[in-house]
Every structure is written in C-alpha cells, then in structure tokens.
Amino acid sequence: MAHVNIKQLRKTYDGRADVLAGLNLDIRDGEFCVLVGPSGCGKSTLLRMLCGLEEISGGELAIGGEVVNHLPPAERGIAMVFQSYALYPHMNVYKNMAFGLKVAGNSKSDIDARIRHAASILKIDHLLQRLPRELSGGQRQRVAIGRAIVRQPRLFLFDEPLSNLDAALRVQTRLEIAKLHRQLAATIVYVTHDQVEAMTLGDKIVVMHEGRIQQAGTPLELYQQPQNLFVAGFIGSPKMNFFPGVVTRCDDSGVQVEIAGGLRLLADVDPQGVSPGAAVTLGLRAEQIREGLGDGQPLRGVVNLVEHLGEANFLYVTLEGGHDIVVRGDGNRSVHIGELIALSVQSHAFHLFDAQGQALRRRNPGNLQAARRLAED
Amino acid sequence: MQLSSSVGTSSTSATIPTTMRKPSLIQRSFGSAGHLWVHAVLCLYAVIALFPIALILINSVKTRNAIFEGPMALPTAETLTFAGFQKVLAGTHFLLYFGNSLAVTLAALLLILLFGAMAAWALTEYRFFGNRALNFFIAIGIMIPIRLGTVSILQLVVALDLINTRTALVLVYTAQGLPLAVMILSEFMRQIPGELKDAARCDGVGELSIFFRVILPLLRPAIATVAVFTMIPAWNDLWFPLILAPGEDTRTVTLGVQQFIGQYATDWNSVLAALSMAVIPVLILYMAFSRQLIRGLTSGAVK
Numbered sequence: 055m056a057h058v059n060i061k062q063l064r065k066t067y068d069g070r071a072d073v074l075a076g077l078n079l080d081i082r083d084g085e086f087c088v089l090v091g092p093s094g095c096g097k098s099t100l101l102r103m104l105c106g107l108e109e110i111s112g113g114e115l116a117i118g119g120e121v122v123n124h125l126p127p128a129e130r131g132i133a134m135v136f137q138s139y140a141l142y143p144h145m146n147v148y149k150n151m152a153f154g155l156k157v158a159g160n161s162k163s164d165i166d167a168r169i170r171h172a173a174s175i176l177k178i179d180h181l182l183q184r185l186p187r188e189l190s191g192g193q194r195q196r197v198a199i200g201r202a203i204v205r206q207p208r209l210f211l212f213d214e215p216l217s218n219l220d221a222a223l224r225v226q227t228r229l230e231i232a233k234l235h236r237q238l239a240a241t242i243v244y245v246t247h248d249q250v251e252a253m254t255l256g257d258k259i260v261v262m263h264e265g266r267i268q269q270a271g272t273p274l275e276l277y278q279q280p281q282n283l284f285v286a287g288f289i290g291s292p293k294m295n296f297f298p299g300v301v302t303r304c305d306d307s308g309v310q311v312e313i314a315g316g317l318r319l320l321a322d323v324d325p326q327g328v329s330p331g332a333a334v335t336l337g338l339r340a341e342q343i344r345e346g347l348g349d350g351q352p353l354r355g356v357v358n359l360v361e362h363l364g365e366a367n368f369l370y371v372t373l374e375g376g377h378d379i380v381v382r383g384d385g386n387r388s389v390h391i392g393e394l395i396a397l398s399v400q401s402h403a404f405h406l407f408d409a410q411g412q413a414l415r416r417r418n419p420g421n422l423q424a425a426r427r428l429a430e431d
Numbered sequence: 432m433q434l435s436s437s438v439g440t441s442s443t444s445a446t447i448p449t450t451m452r453k454p455s456l457i458q459r460s461f462g463s464a465g466h467l468w469v470h471a472v473l474c475l476y477a478v479i480a481l482f483p484i485a486l487i488l489i490n491s492v493k494t495r496n497a498i499f500e501g502p503m504a505l506p507t508a509e510t511l512t513f514a515g516f517q518k519v520l521a522g523t524h525f526l527l528y529f530g531n532s533l534a535v536t537l538a539a540l541l542l543i544l545l546f547g548a549m550a551a552w553a554l555t556e557y558r559f560f561g562n563r564a565l566n567f568f569i570a571i572g573i574m575i576p577i578r579l580g581t582v583s584i585l586q587l588v589v590a591l592d593l594i595n596t597r598t599a600l601v602l603v604y605t606a607q608g609l610p611l612a613v614m615i616l617s618e619f620m621r622q623i624p625g626e627l628k629d630a631a632r633c634d635g636v637g638e639l640s641i642f643f644r645v646i647l648p649l650l651r652p653a654i655a656t657v658a659v660f661t662m663i664p665a666w667n668d669l670w671f672p673l674i675l676a677p678g679e680d681t682r683t684v685t686l687g688v689q690q691f692i693g694q695y696a697t698d699w700n701s702v703l704a705a706l707s708m709a710v711i712p713v714l715i716l717y718m719a720f721s722r723q724l725i726r727g728l729t730s731g732a733v734k
Contacts, residue, residue: 107629128635140630144648153644154634205634 056118056131056208056241057083058104064112065099065265073099074265076113081243081258086235088256089245091288096265098213101245105134105211118208128158133202134211137218139194141186141201148182151201165204172203175237192223199234212244216251228254249289253277261285278419283411286337292368294405295343295379297336301328309406309414311336315375319351321404324415328408337405340368341382343397350398355379357393371395484710491515491703498699515700516708524679525705528687533712535597535683536666539604543661544654546605547612552642554613555620556628566617572610577603578670588675595678603671608661615660619653620646655720666713684709 058081065074074096081087089097102108104115106127115123122130141150148169155165173179176196186194195215202210215231216224232255235242246252252259253273260270261284268288269281280286286294302318303310304325311334312318321336328334344350355371358378362385369381369389381397383389402418489505490498497510504510519525554566577584584603593599623646631641647654672686688705691698 102629105629105633107632126635127633132633134630134633136626136630138624138626140624140626142627142631142645153631154636157634157636157640201630201634 057081058087058209058241058243059116059119060113061116062113063100063103063110063115065096065103065108066111072265074103077267079260079267079270081241084239084241086232086242086244086255086257088252088259089243089262090247090249090252090259091262091268093247095262097245097247097262100262101134101211101213101243104209104243105132106130128154131208132211133205133207133209134213135195135198135202135215137214139186139198139218141194141197143186146183146185147178147189147197147200150186150197151204154201154205168204168206169200172200175203175234176200191219192227195219195227199231203238208241210240210242212242214246215244216246216248231255249291253289259289261288263288279413279416280337280405281413283335283337283407283413286405286407286413290339292340292380292382295338295340295377297338297377299334299336301330301332301334303330304328308401308417309334311406313375314377315373317353317373317375319399319404320401321406321414322400322402322417323404323406324417327414328406333409335407335411337407338379338399338403340380342403343379343381343399345381345383345387345395345397347396348398350400350403353397353399355395355397357389357391357395360389360391369395371397487703487706487710490699491707493700495700498703512700513704515698515702515704518698518701519705519708522701523687523690524682525684525687525708527680528682528684529708529712531597531681532666532683532685532709535600535604536662538597538601539608539665540658540662542601542605543608543612544657547609547657548616548647548650548654549642550609550613551616551620552646555617569610569613572606573614577607581670581674584671585674593675595676595681597676597681599675600671600681600683603675604661604665604668608657608665612657612661615657616650616653619650623649655722658720659717662716663713666709 058079060077060079060081063074063077063079064072066072077100089100091097099108103110104117106122106125110123114121117130117132127134141147142153145153151169151172152165155168160168169182170179173182176199178193178196178200181189181193181197186197189197195218198215212231216227219227228251231244235255244251244255256273258270259273259276261268261276263284269276269285271279276285276289280289283296287296297311297313297319299311299313299319301309302312308320308322309325309328310318310320313336319336343353353373355373357369357371359370361368361370364385366385367383367387367389369383370378371381372378389395402416405416406414408414486502490502492513492515493504493506493510494512494514497504497506550569554562554569588594588599588603591599593602627645628641631645636645667685668683669685669689672681672683673689676682677686684705688702688709691701691705
C-alpha cells in the first residue's frame with residue numbers, strides 16, 4: 055500500500071531561510087494529489103524531495119509506512135514524469151522504457167512484457183523503434199509516462215507534465231491522465247501551477263504558498279470553503295473579488311460589513327472571531343453575482359469592459375463605491391460598455407476573511423447550488 | 432569534371448527537393464551571389480592551407496635534382512622516382528617509428544578523453560569543496576604552454592625511470608591535452624539538461640552508469656572535437672620525443688624524419704617521402720571524426 059505520510063518536512067539550503075517550513079500531509083493509497091501554487095512556492099522542491107532528488111533537511115517522509123528519508127530514488131518505489139519529458143535522446147522508445155529495468159536486472163522477457171503492456175495502454179505500440187526526436191510533443195509525453203509505468207511504482211510523481219503541450223493537446227492529455235489514474239489505481243502526486251488542471255484532476259488539492267501548505271482538501275472544499283485569502287484568490291477563475299471593509303453588525307443572520315461607498319452587505323458566515331469595528335475582507339466569486347435585481351442584496355455599477363466567452367460574458371464593472379469587480383454574466387445578454395447595470399448577491403455567496411486573512415466559516419457554502427436547483431424544479 | 436558535377440547535383444536534388452529547400456543564412460544575408468563570394472573565400476583558404484601538403488606530395492616522388500630545379504613542377508616521366516619511399520621503408524625502421532607515433536597518440540587520446548570527460552563531469556555536476564579552484568587550475572593549463580616545464584618534466588621522467596619509453600610521451604601528451612579537453616567537454620556537459628540525469632537517477636542508474644551510458648553517448652560531437660584538437664599536436668610534436676624518448680626503439684615519425692636532415696646535406700627525397708606517409712594516419716583519424724566534429728563546432732549555434 056502506498057500511502058504517503060509527510061511529517062514536519064523541512065528544506066533549507068545552506069542554513070538560509072526555509073524553502074519548506076514544516077509540512078504535514080497525508081496522501082491516501084490510490085489518491086490523486088495535486089500540488090498547486092504560484093512559481094517559487096516550493097511545490098517542485100517538495101516533489102523532488104518525495105522523489106529523492108533533493109535531500110530532506112528535517113522531518114520525516116514515509117511511503118507505504120516505510121520511512122524513506124535516506125533511500126536513493128530507485129529504492130523508494132517511485133517513478134517520475136518530468137516537465138521536459140527527459141527522454142534519453144540517443145535511445146529509441148523501447149530502450150528508453152527498458153533502460154531502468156535493465157539496470158535493475160530484470161529479465162529480458164519480463165522487460166518486454168512490461169513494455170508491451172505499457173505501450174498498449176498508452177497506444178504507442180507503433181512508436182517503439184522511433185527516437186525521441188522523431189516524436190511529437192504529445193507522443194514524447196506518452197513515452198515519458200510509459201517509462202514511469204513499466205517500473206510499476208508505488209507512487210507516480212508528475213512535474214508539470216502538460217506545460218510543454220499546446221492548449222488542445224493539454225486538455226486531451228489531461229483527460230488521459232485522469233483515465234490512466236483510474237485504470238492503474240495508482241497513487242499520484244502531481245505538480246502544476248494551473249488551477250484548472252488541479253481542479254479537474256485532483257482527488258485532493260494541496261495549495262502551497264511561500265513554502266507552506268495553505269490548504270489541502272477536495273476541489274469542492276477549496277472552492278467553497280477556502281481557508282484564507284490566498285487560497286480564495288488562487289482557486290477559481292476569474293479571480294475572486296475582494297472588498298476591504300469594516301464589520302458593522304454581528305448576529306444570527308451573519309456579519310454585516312460596510313465597504314467603500316458606504317454600502318452595507320450581509321455575509322452569511324459564522325460571526326465567531328469578529329466583532330463590530332473589526333477590519334475584514336469580503337470575498338465574492340464572479341459566478342455568484344447575478345445580473346438584474348433579484349431577491350439578493352443589490353449592487354450597481356458601470357460596465358468598463360466585456361469579455362465574450364460564448365456561453366458567458368465576463369463583465370468588468372466599477373461599483374458605485376469605486377470598487378472594480380468581475381461578474382460572470384449570461385452570454386446571451388448583450389451588455390454595452392458604459393452601461394449602468396444592476397446586480398444582486400445572495401448573502402450566502404459571500405466569503406469573509408478576518409484581518410489576518412483567515413476565513414470565517416460559511417454556514418451555507420453549497421446553498422447557492424441548492425437554491426438554483428430548487429428554483430429549476 | 433562534368434561527370435562528378437552532374438552526380439553531385441543529382442544526389443543533392445534527390446535528397447532535398449529544390450522547392451522545399453530553405454534559403455541558407457548566406458543566401459538570406461548576401462543574396463544568391465553571396466554563395467559565390469563565400470566559395471571564393473573558402474577556395475582561397477583551401478589553396479593556402481593545402482599548398483604545403485601538395486608541395487610535399489609532389490616533391491616526394493621527384494628526383495633530387497628535379498626538386499631543386501623546379502619545386503613547383505609536377506613530376507614527369509624523367510623526374511618520377513620512388514627512391515625516397517624505398518629508402519625510408521627499407522633503410523630505416525620507419526614502420527617502427529610509425530607504430531610508436533600511432534601508439535603514443537592513440538594512448539594519449541584515449542586517456543585525455545576518458546579523464547577529460549570524467550573531470551568535466553565531476554566539475555560540472557557535483558558541488559564540492561575546491562571545485563572553483565580546480566576549474567581555475569585547469570584553465571591555467573590552457574594558458575601556460577607545457578614546454579615551459581620541460582626541465583622539471585625531464586627531471587620527473589628521469590626520477591620515474593621512464594626515460595626513453597613511450598609511456599613518458601603518453602603521460603606528457605595526456606597532461607598537455609587535458610586542460611582544453613576538460614574545458615570543451617564541461618561546456619558541452621552544461622548543455623545537457625539536468626532533468627535527464629534526474630530521470631536516470633529515478634531509473635536507479637548509478638552515477639558511473641549515468642556517465643558512461645547517458646552522458647558520454649550525448650557527448651559524441653564534443654569528443655570528436657576534442658579528439659581532433661588533441662591528436663594533431665601530439666602526432667606532430669618533435670620537442671618531447673627528442674628530449675624524453677630519443678632512443679632508436681621509441682622514436683616517433685617526426686623524430687625519425689630528422690635523421691635525414693643533416694647539418695650540411697639533407698636527403699629531401701626521404702624527408703618528403705616520410706612526411707607524406709606521416710600525414711596518412713592523421714588524415715584517416717580526422718576523417719573518422721570530422722562528421723562529428725562539424726556537428727560539434729556548429730551545435731548550439733544552430734539550435
């Protein structure tokens with residue numbers, strides 16, 4: 055069983071500031087865990103430490119219950135797929151996949167069987183005699199994955215495997231990786247800076263920033279209940295709208311916040327931890343703002359810019375208080391630049407963060423979807 | 432002439448259809464007339480470079496008098512003679528000298544490539560105490576000619592009891608060639624992406640295997656470059672064979688030729704015949720490496 059246990063894992067270079075500062079993380083057997091974060095957040099370093107390419111400065115790393123801190127990569131039962139594929143340029147596809155097994159001393163027939171199996175899974179049977187330079191980017195990617203599969207590892211590590219592919223191929227390969235994960239029932243740790251990849255692939259997403267885990271959870275948890283401002287801003291596209299404000303009232307109905315322009319908005323969150331007068335930040339996703347005056351709290355603003363995506367419009371609106379926000383509007387409605395529009399927001403759509411940027415618990419995070427479903431019935 | 436040119440054009444047009452051929456850098460920057468100019472310059476250079484060799488070859492098969500009467504003249508039926516070759520092959524231990532030169536050059540080449548590549552690998556791949564100092568030390572080896580140390584080298588060779596051995600020459604040429612080899616190979620190794628080595632480490636390949644089975648095959652162009660640059664000075668050297676191994680059994684070709692050059696009279700037939708033959712192995716080795724060499728010199732610039 056290949057569950058991964060990370061306890062107080064630290065990484066420092068030459069006694070300078072910590073690159074990774076005491077990480078704790080559990081990855082279940084068979085789980086698809088995505089490490090996501092902006093560049094320089096330490097996600098690649100963490101992956102390389104899992105792999106054994108970077109030394110562990112402190113803490114404990116266990117794979118399948120066995121502490122592997124000091125084991126070399128080959129003895130950890132891992133296989134890694136690199137961003138640049140890192141195929142051996144002078145070996146053909148078959149030899150690329152066979153090399154590691156040959157070094158490990160596997161028998162010829164065993165190597166051959168494993169390669170045929172992996173090649174058929176990845177549909178690269180016809181490429182086995184080609185050299186890497188004769189392959190397209192997508193094919194190279196498959197070979198790199200094939201080289202990982204033949205090792206039959208306990209744990210797969212992917213380091214931004216899609217970032218060298220073009221957009222169309224990226225979507226296709228993303229689907230194939232998801233399929234592969236189901237097919238192999240393998241434990242996978244996957245590094246990316248692309249939150250769409252993270253949301254679509256991961257059973258668990260680990261958001262990292264400045265060498266710390268900001269939040270780990272399912273894609274939906276991260277979307278609905280981000281624990282702090284960083285996660286809230288990082289997950290979701292377009293980025294969440296933030297309004298700095300001051301708490302004016304706390305009661306059973308939630309927390310009322312006054313934002314610039316004197317507008318008072320009610321957020322349906324657990325008021326524990328804030329009191330009137332506290333500085334807070336209100337968060338609101340673009341897709342949870344409705345066009346027109348509905349039954350929610352009204353907002354008004356002037357449209358500055360419209361991005362047409364077909365099924366939706368992204369409206370860049372300046373509110374009366376001077377705030378710039380993004381609204382995801384209906385793609386069928388035509389909106390003109392300079393138009394004054396009315397918007398409405400349900401109180402449970404809001405996120406609220408205290409002065410330290412920590413989120414207050416939302417009482418009805420899934421309410422919006424539930425309400426919509428009710429309305430449709 | 433006609434035949435060869437038609438063969439040439441048909442073979443190139445067979446491999447690359449004219450319509451698909453991209454204009455070369457020269458064509459783009461100078462227009463199609465640029466090709467003529469470039470070829471003119473290259474031809475001129477080739478003439479200058481080949482002139483001494485042609486002179487040696489032509490005169491090696493002429494009689495002594497003909498050499499002095501018309502050094503530039505081609506051999507005629509009257510002046511044609513292979514006396515020099517006969518004398519060199521029959522009258523001296525030329526094949527022995529030849530073997531000595533070849534053994535010394537190839538042994539030195541092998542050691543330079545092996546140790547040069549290993550040193551370059553260590554200096555570029557691993558961070559250890561003294562890495563920079565060692566790099567600098569090796570760079571100094573390029574700047575200071577090894578002949579400045581002749582006296583110390585001689586003392587060392589005497590102390591090691593290696594005087595009049597081919598081993599002494601091999602060691603000296605290895606030392607002479609290593610700095611440049613390390614320098615060139617390091618530069619190439621830095622271009623090999625780190626992920627490739629990481630991938631090999633993940634595959635469970637040991638450091639030594641990574642070097643021999645992943646890195647060395649990728650360095651082939653660089654190795655050819657180094658081979659040509661280190662082989663030629665070693666083959667042509669007269670200085671160290673004269674000082675360290677002047678004995679009859681260990682003479683190299685360049686030293687062996689000297690016996691025909693006297694203070695008052697020089698047997699030009701023999702000298703030129705010996706030199707003509709001495710060119711052959713270098714030529715063969717050069718041709719063996721040159722395909723790789725050209726790739727080595729241009730790689731990186733083109734990518």
